[in-house]
Amino acid sequence: MKILFVDDTEDNINLFQLYMKSSEGIECVFETDPEKSVDLINDENFDIIFLDIEMPILDGFQVIEKIKDDKSSIYALTAHISGEVFERIKRHDRIKGIITKPVLKKKIIEVISSEAV
Amino acid sequence: MKILYLGALNNYFKQFESDCLRNNYDVIQKESLTDLENIYHDLSIAIVDADFEKSHSSAFVEKIRDYEKKNLITSSIPIIYISENDSIDSREKGFRQGADDFLDKFDSSSILLKINSIIKPNTLWQGINVVVVEDDLISAKFISHVIKTKGANVINFSDGVEAYEYLKGTDEVKVDLILTDHMMPNLSGISFVKKIRNEIGYNTVPIVFISSIENKTEVLDFYKAGGNDYLSKPLIKEELFVKVDQLLSNRFKSKLLERQVNELERVNRVKDQFLAVCTHDLRTPLNTILGLTNLIIEEENIESSTRSYLEQIDKSAGNLLELINELLDLSSLQTGNRDFQLSKLNLVKVIKSSLRNFTAINNKKIHMHFYSSIKDSSILGNETMLLRVFNNLLSNAYKFTPEKGKIFTHVKGDQDWIIVSIEDSGIGIPEKSIENLFNEFSGAGRTGLQGEKSTGLGLSIVKKIIDEHNGYIDVKSTEGKGTTFTIKFSRMKK
Numbered sequence: 001m002k003i004l005f006v007d008d009t010e011d012n013i014n015l016f017q018l019y020m021k022s023s024e025g026i027e028c029v030f031e032t033d034p035e036k037s038v039d040l041i042n043d044e045n046f047d048i049i050f051l052d053i054e055m056p057i058l059d060g061f062q063v064i065e066k067i068k069d070d071k072s073s074i075y076a077l078t079a080h081i082s083g084e085v086f087e088r089i090k091r092h093d094r095i096k097g098i099i100t101k102p103v104l105k106k107k108i109i110e111v112i113s114s115e116a117v
Numbered sequence: 118m119k120i121l122y123l124g125a126l127n128n129y130f131k132q133f134e135s136d137c138l139r140n141n142y143d144v145i146q147k148e149s150l151t152d153l154e155n156i157y158h159d160l161s162i163a164i165v166d167a168d169f170e171k172s173h174s175s176a177f178v179e180k181i182r183d184y185e186k187k188n189l190i191t192s193s194i195p196i197i198y199i200s201e202n203d204s205i206d207s208r209e210k211g212f213r214q215g216a217d218d219f220l221d222k223f224d225s226s227s228i229l230l231k232i233n234s235i236i237k238p239n240t241l242w243q244g245i246n247v248v249v250v251e252d253d254l255i256s257a258k259f260i261s262h263v264i265k266t267k268g269a270n271v272i273n274f275s276d277g278v279e280a281y282e283y284l285k286g287t288d289e290v291k292v293d294l295i296l297t298d299h300m301m302p303n304l305s306g307i308s309f310v311k312k313i314r315n316e317i318g319y320n321t322v323p324i325v326f327i328s329s330i331e332n333k334t335e336v337l338d339f340y341k342a343g344g345n346d347y348l349s350k351p352l353i354k355e356e357l358f359v360k361v362d363q364l365l366s367n368r369f370k371s372k373l374l375e376r377q378v379n380e381l382e383r384v385n386r387v388k389d390q391f392l393a394v395c396t397h398d399l400r401t402p403l404n405t406i407l408g409l410t411n412l413i414i415e416e417e418n419i420e421s422s423t424r425s426y427l428e429q430i431d432k433s434a435g436n437l438l439e440l441i442n443e444l445l446d447l448s449s450l451q452t453g454n455r456d457f458q459l460s461k462l463n464l465v466k467v468i469k470s471s472l473r474n475f476t477a478i479n480n481k482k483i484h485m486h487f488y489s490s491i492k493d494s495s496i497l498g499n500e501t502m503l504l505r506v507f508n509n510l511l512s513n514a515y516k517f518t519p520e521k522g523k524i525f526t527h528v529k530g531d532q533d534w535i536i537v538s539i540e541d542s543g544i545g546i547p548e549k550s551i552e553n554l555f556n557e558f559s560g561a562g563r564t565g566l567q568g569e570k571s572t573g574l575g576l577s578i579v580k581k582i583i584d585e586h587n588g589y590i591d592v593k594s595t596e597g598k599g600t601t602f603t604i605k606f607s608r609m610k611k
Contacts, residue, residue, distance in 0.1 A: 009401060015408040079400040080445075086501065087458060102404040102438065104411050 124166030
């Protein structure tokens with residue numbers, strides 16, 4: 001299994017790295033630059049993409065627009081729990097689920113195990 | 118020449134002093150009148166703070182008047198009685214003692230205006246622009262003279278057409294009063310008023326009609342055209358002065374209020390934006406705090422004391438998160454960032470899904486009961502927002518209901534409404550808190566029976582969401598017995 005984490009906040013990426021430290025058999029890629037993440041997704045095949053929505057230059061929605069891939073499961077990471085952004089995520093065809101920040105290890109593991117089945 | 122301020126040396130005084138200094142007035146502040154004989158000859162006005170006077174059970178005004186009587190001073194000084202509490206009692210107290218005027222303590226512009234009118238009577242209307250339209254030279258000169266003696270600028274026109282052209286090119290804010298004759302060549306006074314009200318769109322500047330017409334219908338026509346007051350010829354100086362003074366002071370006050378409203382609107386927008394940005398950024402560091410704490414708690418070989426510290430960190434960070442979430446909700450509801458979509462939904466389903474959350478954590482063995490007496494509970498709503506409403510109300514009910522208590526949720530309806538009531542057998546809400554219960558930052562936030570923290574924001578969010586759904590919310594509570602919240606939603610039209 002191959003997973004990509006995209007979040008412009010370095011602290012969050014550090015946290016995800018810690019979460020995934022001991023997971024065997026899963027290849028994880030971490031990216032803080034949304035533009036680079038577009039290239040990564042177009043070059044490699046990921047099973048799951050955890051994608052932050054509020055990012056500078058390219059936000060999560062724009063990243064999705066720019067990628068050709070249509071097989072990976074995309075999960076949105078957002079601090080919003082209501083309002084316009086939240087509704088937009090909910091309505092988005094390409095987004096499979098929403099994980100609201102703060103993101104706990106439990107939630108990441110839940111998603112990964114549901115995808116592994 | 119000095120102004121005596123009798124009151125506490127506090128922030129109010131400092132503000133008042135700087136307002137006075139800006140107008141070149143000297144102020145002295147006293148908290149008693151022990152050395153009145155040393156300062157009296159220097160004074161031009163005394164300002165007495167009624168609230169200070171009351172708290173010191175003194176009678177400053179009376180003392181000053183007594184001093185004047187004892188020393189046979191005939192030209193007594195004006196005394197302005199100020200209070201933050203404008204009641205008949207406090208007014209009466211001031212005037213009975215011998216005060217000359219009563220003003221709102223925080224209406225600094227009126228206080229300054231009053232001081233100006235006493236110390237510099239000829240600058241009372243300084244900075245004011247008055248337009249006079251009068252074809253009779255003698256009347257025009259007379260009016261201009263009276264108005265100029267109080268310091269106002271006068272712009273004279275002998276013809277309505279010329280005045281109209283001038284006003285057309287001038288911003289209404291720069292004209293404070295218009296005085297116009299009626300019998301004029303080219304354009305009558307009434308037509309002139311109609312033109313400036315309707316064509317130029319001046320709708321706030323007061324207009325005074327000057328005419329020798331005794332015909333009541335014509336005077337009525339003038340008022341109908343948009344005039345504010347009427348002066349009959351021959352003019353009497355005092356009448357002209359009193360009427361103009363009243364209209365101008367109203368104009369001052371409305372201009373001031375307009376400025377204050379604009380400023381408040383601006384500040385409110387800044388506050389909303391601040392709240393929105395701030396709450397979002399506050400969540401980011403919590404990501405690390407909560408994430409890492411959880412990560413360590415899950416490790417097996419940590420000491421039990423370390424674990425309990427970590428659990429406390431986790432709990433506090435969780436409380437903080439809840440507070441931020443509530444602020445975020447409130448700000449997004451307030452900034453009008455609320456284009457959350459309304460769609461057809463089944464209200465009973467939403468309530469049940471919220472109830473399920475509570476049955477899972479119900480360690481107080483509270484009897485949770487749900488009953489619906491209607492088949493169709495469709496309404497137009499937003500599911501996320503409504504979930505928030507029921508989670509909030511049910512979590513309140515849970516927090517404030519003791520062990521083995523009851524929480525009944527009942528859905529009923531008639532032709533037009535669906536009514537949801539949530540009734541608990543909890544500790545109830547004190548009567549004094551009910552009134553402000555739905556206001557944000559009401560301070561009504563209470564710690565739950567098991568020490569659950571509360572922000573006091575929850576119910577204001579509930580109210581806002583219900584408002585967005587064009588619904589109603591009401592509460593009835595008896596201390597020691599319980600609380601019932603009732604919400605009404607309008608049924609979806611088929």
